[in-house]
Amino acid sequence: MKTILQLVKKDYKLFLKDKVALSLTFIIPMVLIALFGAVFGGAGDFEKLSLGFVNQSSSKVAKTIETTLDTTKTFRLIKSYKNEKGETVLYDSNTIKTAVMSGKFSAAIVLPEDAFTDTSSSLKMKFYYDPKNDMESQVIQGVLQQTIMQSIPEVFTQSMQKKSESFLGKDTGKMFNSEMNKTISKYFKVDTSEIYGNMNKGTTKKSTDTTKSKKGGFNMFDNMLNLEKYQLVGKQVTNPMATRSVGGWAMMFLLFSLAGASRSLFEEKQSGVMIRLLSSPVTRTQILWSKYIYNMTVGIIQLVVLFLGGMFLFKIDIFSNFLNLMLLITASSIACTAFGMFLASFTKTSAQANGLGTLLILTMSAVGGSWFPVSMMPETIQFFSKFTITYWSIEGFLAVLWRGSGFMEILPFLGILLGIGIVVNIVSYFNFKRGNIFRN
Amino acid sequence: MIQLKNVNKSFSTVKALDDVSLEINGGEFFGLLGPNGAGKSTTMSILIGYLAADSGNIFINGEEVKTDELNFRKEIGFVPQSIALYDELSAEENLKIFGSLYGLPKPELEEAMNSYLNAVGLYDRRKEEVRNYSGGMKRRLNLITALLHKPKVLLCDEPTVGVDPQSRNAIFDFLEKLNADGLTIVYTTHYMEEAERLCNRVAIIDSGKIIALATPDELLQMLPTSEHIYITKNDATVSNVNVFKSYGEIIDNNDRYELRLNKESKLSSFFGALENANVNVQNVTIQKPTLEELFLNLTGKRLRD
Numbered sequence: 201m202k203t204i205l206q207l208v209k210k211d212y213k214l215f216l217k218d219k220v221a222l223s224l225t226f227i228i229p230m231v232l233i234a235l236f237g238a239v240f241g242g243a244g245d246f247e248k249l250s251l252g253f254v255n256q257s258s259s260k261v262a263k264t265i266e267t268t269l270d271t272t273k274t275f276r277l278i279k280s281y282k283n284e285k286g287e288t289v290l291y292d293s294n295t296i297k298t299a300v301m302s303g304k305f306s307a308a309i310v311l312p313e314d315a316f317t318d319t320s321s322s323l324k325m326k327f328y329y330d331p332k333n334d335m336e337s338q339v340i341q342g343v344l345q346q347t348i349m350q351s352i353p354e355v356f357t358q359s360m361q362k363k364s365e366s367f368l369g370k371d372t373g374k375m376f377n378s379e380m381n382k383t384i385s386k387y388f389k390v391d392t393s394e395i396y397g398n399m400n401k402g403t404t405k406k407s408t409d410t411t412k413s414k415k416g417g418f419n420m421f422d423n424m425l426n427l428e429k430y431q432l433v434g435k436q437v438t439n440p441m442a443t444r445s446v447g448g449w450a451m452m453f454l455l456f457s458l459a460g461a462s463r464s465l466f467e468e469k470q471s472g473v474m475i476r477l478l479s480s481p482v483t484r485t486q487i488l489w490s491k492y493i494y495n496m497t498v499g500i501i502q503l504v505v506l507f508l509g510g511m512f513l514f515k516i517d518i519f520s521n522f523l524n525l526m527l528l529i530t531a532s533s534i535a536c537t538a539f540g541m542f543l544a545s546f547t548k549t550s551a552q553a554n555g556l557g558t559l560l561i562l563t564m565s566a567v568g569g570s571w572f573p574v575s576m577m578p579e580t581i582q583f584f585s586k587f588t589i590t591y592w593s594i595e596g597f598l599a600v601l602w603r604g605s606g607f608m609e610i611l612p613f614l615g616i617l618l619g620i621g622i623v624v625n626i627v628s629y630f631n632f633k634r635g636n637i638f639r640n
Numbered sequence: 641m642i643q644l645k646n647v648n649k650s651f652s653t654v655k656a657l658d659d660v661s662l663e664i665n666g667g668e669f670f671g672l673l674g675p676n677g678a679g680k681s682t683t684m685s686i687l688i689g690y691l692a693a694d695s696g697n698i699f700i701n702g703e704e705v706k707t708d709e710l711n712f713r714k715e716i717g718f719v720p721q722s723i724a725l726y727d728e729l730s731a732e733e734n735l736k737i738f739g740s741l742y743g744l745p746k747p748e749l750e751e752a753m754n755s756y757l758n759a760v761g762l763y764d765r766r767k768e769e770v771r772n773y774s775g776g777m778k779r780r781l782n783l784i785t786a787l788l789h790k791p792k793v794l795l796c797d798e799p800t801v802g803v804d805p806q807s808r809n810a811i812f813d814f815l816e817k818l819n820a821d822g823l824t825i826v827y828t829t830h831y832m833e834e835a836e837r838l839c840n841r842v843a844i845i846d847s848g849k850i851i852a853l854a855t856p857d858e859l860l861q862m863l864p865t866s867e868h869i870y871i872t873k874n875d876a877t878v879s880n881v882n883v884f885k886s887y888g889e890i891i892d893n894n895d896r897y898e899l900r901l902n903k904e905s906k907l908s909s910f911f912g913a914l915e916n917a918n919v920n921v922q923n924v925t926i927q928k929p930t931l932e933e934l935f936l937n938l939t940g941k942r943l944r945d
């Protein structure tokens with residue numbers, strides 16, 4: 201073990217001296233993440249999510265929702281289509297369902313006529329989505345909820361004042377996504393404490409400004425608290441597109457740096473250092489372990505640094521679910537290290553490893569969703585996505601950062617990543633035993 | 641001390657070692673001499689347990705050498721043929737890294753480092769990155785890196801390639817001193833002069849076979865001729881060419897003759913004849929036979945093409 205640590209220490213020493221490796225690991229990815237994040241996440245339609253939209257309600261609230269969604273950066277509302285004659289036709293509640301089913305867009309919202317009436321205790325909305333694009337509809341739900349909540353709180357203040365204890369139960373649309381309601385209620389739950397805080401302040405100060413209708417409020421919140429029994433999903437995401445983009449790019453660069461780190465085996469062999477190491481009391485297995493530990497820890501550091509970068513650049517909240525994020529980062533790093541070692545184990549030269557590595561990494565990144573959400577890809581490609589490390593890591597990151605998933609929920613991602621890591625490592629180990637690195 | 645018994649090693653089509661048996665005693669300065677591709681490095685790789693022999697046994701200090709067997713490795717120091725150092729680190733950092741693998745206590749390692757750095761004249765530049773070193777400096781560092789743990793056997797694979805004559809001499813002196821202090825050294829080279837100067841015994845290897853094994857002097861005895869005599873061409877010598885011919889074979893090399901003395905001819909009588917013929921002895925140079933010639937003689941090819 202001591203020998204392995206000495207070897208790891210040596211690799212870190214070399215890494216810290218290597219300005220190129222350092223900047224390829226940290227600075228360049230950060231710059232690219234910032235750049236692409238700004239280009240795709242900020243302006244432009246590229247990463248906007250298409251959302252079908254029909255508003256049949258004449259209520260003011262519905263109108264407000266429509267304008268809000270229209271002006272968000274996240275959504276591109278699609279309200280009409282061109283028929284065979286080339287005329288522009290507005291979607292109605294039927295045509296929009298067909299559009300979702302045919303995959304024109306992965307989700308649609310319909311505000312029915314009675315979306316919000318004077319007697320409404322809640323806002324009625326139909327949310328149609330294609331379960332195939334589960335990930336994307338999750339995103340849409342999350343952002344939708346957040347947009348609506350943040351932009352038009354009065355809708356819900358009004359709705360609360362109606363004091364209907366079960367505004368959630370009335371599910372009108374067949375395909376109404378009940379989660380929508382749950383997420384909304386989650387919002388209330390989250391906010392109650394805040395509002396309670398405000399109210400307490402308000403009451404002690406005897407100020408009425410911050411707490412309109414205190415009395416009603418108290419009753420209402422009592423009712424709201426009953427909603428806690430719902431296992432809620434959906435978490436407020438400050439910057440969903442940037443989260444995907446940071447996770448995606450970080451994974452790509454992780455693969456690059458770990459493939460590069462494994463190539464150092466070739467360099468050490470080339471320079472004769474390998475034979476010198478093996479002439480001292482060091483075994484081949486110890487060398488492999490040292491590389492493994494070194495690569496894995498560098499990978500973890502790299503991902504943490506890039507997510508920290510994401511936090512500063514795009515306000516991605518990495519700390520509210522930090523432990524689970526760390527688990528995923530570790531599992532991703534393990535899987536990617538295995539990938540790098542695998543490359544080194546069956547190629548013959550550094551150049552081969554380089555070429556093949558680049559090819560595989562770019563393919564994995566494209567197919568696995570580093571660049572665009574997998575749900576936006578054709579079905580056949582989506583099938584292959586599931587064979588990439590990238591896919592499972594990114595989906596895992598999104599689960600943690602978007603949905604606030606707990607340990608049990610990310611377990612499948614961890615399991616798959618670790619599984620990939622273990623299997624690939626076993627294969628590499630035997631490749632190494634037969635392979636070239638440790639031969640003359 | 642070191643024993644190779646009927647060692648064979650092939651790489652796909654090439655037979656790199658063909659039934660090699662050697663015994664090297666403690667305290668020897670043993671030379672392994674052979675041209676490119678003779679199997680010198682392969683022998684070294686097998687000795688350190690880096691490569692496994694296809695068949696045969698190897699013992700160092702009574703312990704059998706095997707890949708992934710670590711016990712004997714503490715007893716050996718290995719100087720690879722290539723400069724096996726981390727270029728981007730300083731000499732000191734390199735020494736620390738490789739030294740640390742032997743589990744030496746820090747003060748001991750530190751002391752060994754400083755004394756060897758001094759011994760090869762690198763102490764003042766120990767903090768400089770190795771990439772800024774000259775070829776000769778790198779070679780010297782490459783050499784002492786193998787010595788930190790005070791091995792009993794030093795295996796050097798062509799440690800002076802690309803080193804200027806002066807530095808080379810310094811390395812020779814250094815090695816000779818280590819050997820005098822009791823270190824067993826195995827030294828591969830394709831320079832005859834090196835083997836002649838350094839080694840008390842030399843094995844000549846060619847195409848994976850040991851073709852001769854003796855002291856340098858004994859090896860020279862094996863040559864059909866002993867000395868080489870070169871005679872500069874001028875009026876006096878050209879006119880006396882028949883006199884020379886009576887002592888041996890004359891080879892006409894453009895600007896000079898080469899005389900290969902017959903076995904029965906004596907150098908002293910040849911010089912007597914020169915005097916009689918009024919040929920200035922300054923026109924004559926005598927060269928001792930070299931292992932190089934022995935090699936040519938044994939294998940029919942030159943050591944270096």
Ligand SMILES: Nc1ncnc2c1ncn2[C@@H]1O[C@H](COP(=O)(O)OP(=O)(O)OP(=O)(O)O)[C@@H](O)[C@H]1O
Nearest residue numbers: 640651654656674675676677678679680681682683
């Ligand atoms: N890994 C290998 N794969 C295939 N052939 C090899 C390998 N290593 C050595 N050989 C062959 O084995 C033979 C002996 O090589 P070796 O390196 O031992 O020669 P050497 O005496 O050290 O030569 P040099 O003076 O050039 O260093 C050569 O023919 C070489 O081509």
Ligand SMILES: [Mg+2]
Nearest residue numbers: 680681682721
């Ligand atoms: Mg060699």
